[in-house]
Amino acid sequence: MNIIFLGKYRGKPVRWQMGVMASGIILSGFMSLMAVAGYWWGTSSGQLNQLTEVEKELVLQKNMIAKARANAQSEMDALAARLGLMQAHVTRLDALGERLVTMSKLDSKEFNFTHEPAFGGPHEPESSVSVGFESVLGDLSDQLDSREQQLSILEDVLMSKQVKKETRPSGRPITKGWTSSYFGKRTDPFTGKLEMHKGMDFAGREGSEIVAVSSGVVTWVGPRYGYGNLVEINHGHGYATRYGHNAEIIVKVGDTVEKGQAISLMGSTGRSTGPHVHFEVLLNDRQVDPLRFVESSS
Numbered sequence: 123m124n125i126i127f128l129g130k131y132r133g134k135p136v137r138w139q140m141g142v143m144a145s146g147i148i149l150s151g152f153m154s155l156m157a158v159a160g161y162w163w164g165t166s167s168g169q170l171n172q173l174t175e176v177e178k179e180l181v182l183q184k185n186m187i188a189k190a191r192a193n194a195q196s197e198m199d200a201l202a203a204r205l206g207l208m209q210a211h212v213t214r215l216d217a218l219g220e221r222l223v224t225m226s227k228l229d230s231k232e233f234n235f236t237h238e239p240a241f242g243g244p245h246e247p248e249s250s251v252s253v254g255f256e257s258v259l260g261d262l263s264d265q266l267d268s269r270e271q272q273l274s275i276l277e278d279v280l281m282s283k284q285v286k287k288e289t290r291p292s293g294r295p296i297t298k299g300w301t302s303s304y305f306g307k308r309t310d311p312f313t314g315k316l317e318m319h320k321g322m323d324f325a326g327r328e329g330s331e332i333v334a335v336s337s338g339v340v341t342w343v344g345p346r347y348g349y350g351n352l353v354e355i356n357h358g359h360g361y362a363t364r365y366g367h368n369a370e371i372i373v374k375v376g377d378t379v380e381k382g383q384a385i386s387l388m389g390s391t392g393r394s395t396g397p398h399v400h401f402e403v404l405l406n407d408r409q410v411d412p413l414r415f416v417e418s419s420s
Contacts, residue, residue, distance in 0.1 A: 332365050333382050367391050
């Protein structure tokens with residue numbers, strides 16, 4: 123069987139005759155070409171679909187990374203804020219400590235709030251930023267604990283200094299009057315001989331108030347040889363004071379008195395030539411010159 127193709131070429135009729143075998147070959151080739159094209163199209167479509175899926179996955183991963191970065195940044199901001207707050211606390215504690223040390227006139231080398239605590243050791247790189255932050259926060263926490271201990275010790279020192287200041291005799295035992303005799307050797311007004319005077323005498327108007335020169339506890343009230351009516355006060359830390367020749371005593375043994383509180387009225391009882399108070403300061407049971415205490419304003 124033959125296949126005949128009819129057509130025109132340049133206006134003239136054309137006749138092309140092809141045998142069965144040739145036509146079969148051409149048809150087979152055409153079908154194969156179509157099959158290859160279809161396979162290629164199918165394969166390409168599958169690859170495009172896979173590529174689309176990969177792109178979607180990449181977008182998802184990018185979103186997750188962005189979210190993780192945002193969360194990490196938020197945590198870093200929170201840690202930075204906490205770090206700043208703790209550093210501010212350390213700075214305020216340092217400033218407070220320095221003011222207290224200055225006000226208390228303590229040794230700045232003993233309570234040095236300016237210098238960082240001495241520490242050291244080999245350097246080991248941190249594995250992550252968060253670990254580094256935790257290390258810094260840990261150091262700051264240790265610094266705060268150190269400052270707290272220093273301030274606690276400083277408080278104890280200040281309280282001790284304050285107690286000593288309150289119990290240390292200072293000032294005159296009278297509110298009005300004058301000094302009539304000092305501590306040391308003098309001519310005794312009764313014997314005319316040179317003798318040791320172990321106190322200071324303050325003269326004034328009879329009946330005027332005699333006041334405690336420091337806080338303490340009354341340990342003696344009443345007559346005592348040479349002193350007339352005597353008041354003795356124990357101030358602690360080895361200090362005691364005596365007030366002699368009183369006309370009247372207005373405190374009793376066991377009373378707690380404060381600095382400046384009236385304890386008696388001036389008189390001339392005992393071995394006395396006129397209204398005055400014989401004032402003594404004892405340190406560890408020995409009379410010392412009261413002048414430095416009288417002239418002290420603290």
